[in-house]
Amino acid sequence: MEILIKQDLLIANEEKANDLRARLKQHNICMLNLIGSPGAGKTSLLEKTFSILRQRYRMAVxxxxVETDEDAKRLAPYQVPIAMVNTHGACHLESVSVEKALNAFDLKKLDLIFVENIGNLVCPAEFDVGENFKIAVLSVCEGDDKVIKYPLLFREASIVVLNKIDLLPYLNFNRARFYADLKKINPKVKILEVSCTTGEGVDAWCQMLLSSHPINVIVTSVQ
Ligand SMILES: Nc1nc2c(ncn2[C@@H]2O[C@H](COP(=O)(O)OP(=O)(O)OP(=O)(O)O)[C@@H](O)[C@H]2O)c(=O)[nH]1
Ligand SMILES: [Mg+2]
Incomplete structure (x- = not known):
């Protein structure tokens, strides 16, 4: 057997992601890739963000x-353009499906695009989808050991949003350990504690996105 074409899928994904980043840059758009376990609070964070920032930023998601339009339906009331991607089994998004989603938007009318990746703490971190920054969303319910057990995402993330802090009194989540592990593998990471239920910390998250163009804000805050 003679193999004429052997293409590394990860390389092909990366090349496409770089093209997307360049395209977004032409439009001065920042794209943030939200990654976290099922139920960590990614959609809840978007709900809060859209309700606070939609008058100030031209956003899309x-x-x-994997299946259903449940999250898209939750976000529909905020009147932010939504492109839905169902992977029908795949545990992460790839740049080729993000490209199709981007084609659904009028990029001239956007400043900030969120990607809510498939609920999964492992695979989405391996695939560049053309984002400017990866944002890890972890809820305190998942435990303080997740940084060392699933290091890739926490190493790659520019920001870690620690969600559900309203539940801390009922859990044995060791904040000091979580911070120490995170700083060890990613010394520049910015950590934001929030509760999407009580709203605590959500202003700080929005303020960070607001202070100027998100690309500048995040780059500054992680240096
Ligand atoms: N107590 C508490 N519950 C929260 C908080 N944020 C989200 N939740 C709840 O946690 C559950 C999961 O939240 P989602 O926002 O759907 O999580 P997700 O990360 O989008 O989940 P997937 O899309 O399935 O990966 C929902 O019932 C939320 O109401 C929080 O800060 N505190
Ligand atoms: Mg969700």
Whole structure:
């Protein structure tokens, strides 16, 4: 057997992601890739963000899910353009499906695009989808050991949003350990504690996105 073409899928994904980043840059758009376990609070964070920032930023969301339009329906009331991607089994988004989603938007009318990746703490971190920054969303319910057990995402993330802090009194989540592990593998990471239920910390998250163009804000805050 003679193999004429052997293409590394990860390389092909990366090349496409670089093209997407360049295209977004032409439009001065920042794209943030939200990654976290099922139920960590990615959609809840988007709900809060859209309700606070939609008058100030022209935002859109690429809503990734294995099946259903449940999350897209939750975000519909905020009147932000939504492109839904159902992977029908795949545990992460790839740049080729993000490209199709981007084609659904009028990029001239956007400043900020969120990608809600498939609920999964492992695979989405391996695939560049053309984002400017990866944002890890972890809820305190998942435990303080997740940084060392699933290091890739926490190493790659520019920001870690620690969600559900309203539940801390009922859990044995060790904040000091979580911070120490995170700083060890990613010294520049910015950590934001929030509760999407009580709203605590959500202003700080929005303020960070607001202070100027998100690309500048995040780059500054992680240096
Ligand atoms: N107590 C508490 N519950 C929260 C908080 N944020 C989200 N939840 C709840 O956690 C559940 C999961 O939240 P989602 O926002 O759907 O999580 P997700 O990360 O989008 O989940 P997938 O899309 O399935 O990966 C929902 O019932 C939320 O109401 C929080 O800060 N505190
Ligand atoms: Mg969701």
């Amino acid at each position: 690429i809503e990734g899910d």
